[in-house]
Amino acid sequence: MLSIEGLRVEVEGKEILKGLDLEVNAGEVHAIMGPNGSGKSTLAHVLAGREGYQISGGKLRYLGLDLQELEIEERAHAGIFLAMQYPVELPGVNNMIFLREALNAIRRARGEPEIDALGFMKQVRDKARELNLDEKLLKRSVNAGFSGGEKKRNEVLQMAMLAPKLAILDETDSGLDIDALRIVADGVNLLRSPERALILVTHYQRLLDYIQPDRVHVLAAGRIVRSGGRELALELEEKGYGWLSEEAAA
Amino acid sequence: MASPDAGVDRLIQAEYQQGFVTDIESDTLPPGLDEDVIRAISLRKQEPDWMLQKRLEAYRRWLLMSEPQWASLHHPPIDFQAISYFSSPKKGEGPKSLDEVDPELLATYEKLGIPLDEQKALAGVAVDAVFDSVSVATTFRQTLAEAGVIFCAMSEAVREYPELIQRYLGSVVPPQDNFFAALNGAVFSDGTFVYVPKGVRCPMELSTYFRINEANTGQFERTLIVAEEGSQVSYLEGCTAPMRDENQLHAAVVELVALDDATIKYSTVQNWYPGDSQGRGGIYNFVTKRGDCRGARSRISWTQVETGSAITWKYPSCILRGRDSVGEFYSVALTKGRQQADTGTKMIHIGENTRSTIVSKGISAMEGSNAYRGLVRIAGKAENARNHTQCDSLLIGDRCAAHTFPYIEVKNPTAQVEHEATTSKVSEDQLFYCRQRGLSQEDAVSMIINGFCKEVFKELPMEFAVEAQKLLAVSLEGAVG
């Protein structure tokens, strides 16, 4: 589904990703771990098409498309979703209406009819309940005045409603207490399906207690320095990232 | 030494001595302004003598005044002698067909979904087809007549309702008020008169749209609305479609009078032609709008959405004279390209327990420049007066500008005056977020802008609010890069 080869990315003249390779197939869940500043969010943003990143080398292919040819919203229409590390506030923009407009924009781009308004409302309410997200937040402005945990759950709600093919969750677990973490993990697990791939970007392994990844990768110094199964996450938990960074530098 | 005032009075009282030569048959008066021109206008309109005298008085005041320089606006000097002050529309003038009209203007009409005939009329192309609205207007007038509401052209009112006009016209904005008000008082071409009798709740929203076929004299409009005791009226002015006009200078005056327990709600969507991308051909809009809350517990509310004109100079104000009276001002002003707006309000608290609310939203894009200028004055006798001002600016890009000039004068220690101001930018983070969820850049911007303006839009009548949202979206197309 997603194939990244030798990806090199610069930000303001500084090379952040230095030849990154990653293959993700439909139905798989991948975890990308790594120390702060290693380039995890950079990778997530580049996949979503954010401006300000200079791609100086490598290939990005998704469902047979060259991702670099697609605009941000075209990638969204093609099924890429990014749950952001820092969800942004949109004052005055109603949360529920925002979500409906987004869903309809995607449906229109795919030549599908717009969603029935009542059906949509019911679906959002049900999902919000599953995520233990206060219904009042649906009526408020997008993320405005939400707590950290509420913002993250709102991201997962959007993800559930937009039903992407490739979902990237950038540190969706950070800032959540254990109950919220479990709720978010349940929400994510419900989305696992043979047609869908998930990339979990995380700093801690504890998320992986609740969401079992197929593959774990360690990103350090701009490259995937180690890939393995779930046991790699546990090893990291034990030893920290230091030994890997040293290895990468060597 | 004679005081300057004595000079003014002498001039005003001076009888007009010179001959009267203008050919009243011509459709357009030659450029220039003098007493002959004013007499010609008055004669054309078959006005009674008292109206002519009012005009001349205003003209003599105007001669002694000079154009205000304090606003944050820049434009080449206006040559008031180069303007023609009366022209009835002539066939064959202006564009012959839509092919001759600025294609960008036409594209805007398309996007707003305006029917072809109306497009032609708005663009100034001669049309033979009569508007649907004319027949609508007839039914409309009947319903109003049954309720006793007067809603007619100002020139008709001058002839038909002289007592009301003599009593109220100029009672809120006298000619000596300011340069443009004096000019308007001298040469006003037409406008609207509304009178709502005691205890009557006007059965429908009054809209100038229904008078569009009469409204081609918009250059120096004069509007007067009088709401008698306990009455209520909501008036909508303007139209979301950008109107082209050969007249570059517009100087309208609007006067509102609310007596005891009366409510007047005045909503405007102003979308005059802003000029081409270089700002050429755009309209200069210098408007004086003032409401007088003359009665106890009266209420006047101004809501405006300003997206057009090259230059906007406009401060709808409320004089809160009656005790417990309420003044409100809700405004969205958008400037882009080379547009400049200097707009705001004045809330003059005179009566006890008077309250006012100001919500101003300024949006600047491209090289647009937007200034909020607001005055809150609490007079010495205004016990327990309260004002709340919220003044927000939103910038799109980094070549535009926003300025806020709040003036607060408090002469009574019991007053409570609050002023909040914010400036924000449509951030790259917000746009990325929206687009990542599938929205186009343009939809994202329009969503963020509508969010920003929400408090104002909710004050507009429903249909107008929907149009205003669409208008902002269309106006901003291409403004975000």
Ligand SMILES: Nc1ncnc2c1ncn2[C@@H]1O[C@H](COP(=O)(O)OP(=O)(O)O)[C@@H](O)[C@H]1O
């Ligand atoms: N917009 C930016 N401008 C300058 N440097 C940036 C920018 N975004 C990220 N960086 C730098 O890129 C590196 C990787 O950051 P990031 O991808 O956010 O790491 P992570 O998500 O793994 O913590 C860091 O050194 C960070 O300072």
Ligand SMILES: [Mg+2]
């Ligand atoms: Mg990060």
